[in-house]
Amino acid sequence: MSDDPKSIRRPRALGGGQSGRRRTRFKLKRLIPRSLLARSLLIIIMPLILLQGISTWAFYERHYQTITRRLSQAVAGEIASVIDVLERESRTMTNVEMFALADAHMWLNMRLLPDQELKEVDSKLLPSVLDSRLGQALREQLWHPYVVDSQSLTHYVEIQVDLGDSILQVLVPRRRLFSSTIYIFLIWMFGSSIVLSAAATLFMRHEVRPIRRLAKAADNFGRGVDVTGFRPEGATEVRLAGTAFLQMQDRIKRQIQQRTDMLAGVSHDLRTPLTRLKLELALLGDDAATESMRADIQQMEHMIEGYLAFARGEGTENPQECDISEILRQVVDQARRDGAHVDLHIEHSMPTVARKEALRRCLANLINNAWRYGGNISITGQWYRKGVQILIDDDGPGIPSEKREEVFRPFFRLDTSRNPETGGTGLGLTISRDMIRSQGGDLKLEEAPGGGLRANIWLPG
Structure with missing residues (x-):
């Protein structure tokens, strides 16, 4: 391989990167809306959406999972306490009395299922936050095999614990395992966002309307249509632009009127001597010299008409x-x-x-x-x-x-x-x-x- 610097190929990453960046900028420009109203709403709504996303993630990651974990730990501890009592030989109450007490004070519906095995839970279903948090809490509190079924029942979560000679079935109300404040939080957050977005849309439409009126007035004036009824309104900057437009319109109209008046006088001053020349040529009679002079006068009239038509324009016709x-x-x-x-x-x-x-x-x-x-x-x-x-x-x-x-x-x-x-x-x-x-x-x-x-x-x- 040659060590000559000229023979070493320079990498083309720079040019390719620049073209790639240009293509990326072009694609981004195509995604950006063209109208001022849409861009203004994008500036207002995009930070609101990002804030909602961050708030939802933080609430879900911190509050919701923390509350669910603590509630699951409480339920797991209560179940473990009942199992401990069941396994002790000296007890002061029967199983029925103990299960009734757990149902009355801890909202745990318990019963023993003798000569049964743990039920099989469909493993294809993706575990929810409730399943993972409750399973983790049960692993920390229990030494017995167990299964958690949160899909079969609508209002309850079924927990089965293998006690060796029987199965302890526990039905836990769902409201004990997670907080419903997440729904209230989301409803209030997204509901208020919709209301605020609607209010921002109405406000921005009201602010953009004077700009559209100014653009329409400028377009009409450029096409020669008389602009009537336009007045500056809206924000301070839009009012300044509207006032500048009206002043520009007055100056242009005044300039056109002055030019028209001046050209009317020029037309009269030029045509008067040409008319006298025509009369004098008519008195001289018809010969070759006078015919040539008449042709020159006609050419002069033709040129004057062309000059005046160009300078005068067509501003007098509506x-x-x-x-x-x-x-x-x-x-x-x-x-x-x-x-x-x-x-x-x-x-x-x-x-x-x-x-x-x-x-x-x-x-x-x-x-x-x-x-x-x-x-x-x-x-x-x-x-x-x-x-x-x-x-x-x-x-x-x-x-x-x-x-x-x-x-x-x-x-x-x-x-x-x-x-x-x-x-x-x-x-x-x-x-x-x-x-x-x-x-x-x-x-x-x-x-x-x-x-x-x-x-x-x-x-x-």
């Missing part, structure tokens, strides 16, 4: 219940009238809550883009419990994977020329994704199964 299937049919019918070849496969009804007109413009924009760069368009729509998925596929050249996120940047165009007829203004996809995300959904570009481009739209239900 979300409402609508059927996406009906909107898709209307947009596809219009595209077909314009000459597009569209293959539509959608469900009969796909209800959701969205800004209807904004969604219509978004779908029309995506379909027009697919028609511009591809010959055939395939649209698929599916409704799920959590939302609606729309797939718009074309058979065009597609977009390289490294450019599929860049095309959503404002004013980014794959066409390097500045001709709006070939590449547009670079705002179509940006506006479309902005509309979808403002309603709580998402828009992604993927490779179509036929090799073109796929627009994958997801809207929450």
